[in-house]
Amino acid sequence: MSEKIYDLLYVEDEIDVRGHYVEYLERFFRNVYEAANAKEALEVYKNKKPAILIVDINLPDKSGIEFLQEIRKYDQTTKAIMLTANSDVQTLLNATELKLTKYLVKPVSRADLKEAIALAQEELSNYTVVANKIVKMKDSFCWDKKKQVLLHGNEQQHLTKKERELLTLLFSDINRIFSVDDIVYELWYDSNIYGDNALKTLIKGLRKKLPEGSIKNIFGVGYKIEI
Incomplete structure (x- = not known):
């Protein structure tokens, strides 16, 4: 055992x-x-x-x-x-x-x-098993991959457009560490307003809506989702 x-x-x-x-x-x-x-x-x-x-x-x-x-x-x-x-x-x-x-x-x-x-x-x-549609997180949080919504219990949590885009990216490959360049390209590729602190500000705000430790910073590499 x-x-x-x-x-x-x-x-x-x-x-x-x-x-x-x-x-x-x-x-x-x-x-x-x-x-x-x-x-x-x-x-x-x-x-x-x-x-x-x-x-x-x-x-x-x-x-x-x-x-x-x-x-x-x-x-x-x-x-x-x-x-x-x-x-x-x-x-x-x-x-x-x-x-x-x-x-x-x-x-x-x-x-x-x-x-x-x-x-x-x-x-x-x-085995690491991830549901096709729903990914279970800590503290009764779930991510609905199909609808791209964050749930706490049965309650949908408010997300900004960029917060939803970031979670969609991170949950697209749970085992992957996404580099800052990868994230910036996916979220701001068609915009000229991206600044050095925009991603940090986005992640800081999103962390307040998620269970503690859900977004992990891999120093010098990037970010990944922890479930």
């Missing part, structure tokens, strides 16, 4: 079962958050952005499937493990939008659970 570098959210309404598994899961994760229902789970998810979710299919307010469907509307990267009964398996197989790493039929043995979380951690460490 890898070192403790990921956070996990465990969603289960039975308090004794939840407490038992949270204690076990703390061996493998940096932080283990817990929730008793979908409403609590959504709040924890938005505030803590865990890398892995373990969700019981039967929750008191809405099903684990409905909870994950809500998450998948704007997040295709967080890993999800579903705890289910035999009778639910076909339903899960039909719910392809859930993008489950694994489903485990209850009662779940520790060996099966350990194998499932190891698989989720391996997927996280070996």
